[in-house]
Amino acid sequence: MSITDVLSADDIAAALQECQDPDTFEPQKFFQTSGLSKMSASQVKDVFRFIDNDQSGYLDEDELKFFLQKFQSDARELTESETKSLMAAADNDGDGKIGAEEFQEMVHS
Numbered sequence: 001m002s003i004t005d006v007l008s009a010d011d012i013a014a015a016l017q018e019c020q021d022p023d024t025f026e027p028q029k030f031f032q033t034s035g036l037s038k039m040s041a042s043q044v045k046d047v048f049r050f051i052d053n054d055q056s057g058y059l060d061e062d063e064l065k066f067f068l069q070k071f072q073s074d075a076r077e078l079t080e081s082e083t084k085s086l087m088a089a090a091d092n093d094g095d096g097k098i099g100a101e102e103f104q105e106m107v108h109s
Helices: 009-018 027-034 043-052 061-063 078-088 100-107
Strands: none
Touching: 009 027, 027 078, 027 100, 043 100, 061 078, 078 100
């Protein structure tokens, strides 16, 4: 699966353009511009599985750091503060990782 199988390449490019500078990544804005927030819950969970590098069923801070690169390989890494902010926004149960349900809830919040 390629991310462009479910999201438009133009929408992804526009979303990445909005957060190309360090510390400008805003999850909700990214989800809206990329089209992720318009997808069904099951489609969002498919994208989650694509982002989940080790297929553990969870996203940890190491995987979140490379979040943007899952949408376009030459995108920048998230800064440490962006990574921690993204984790805090989605980690509802406080276990230090984001599950598929938590990811889907964050995208649609």
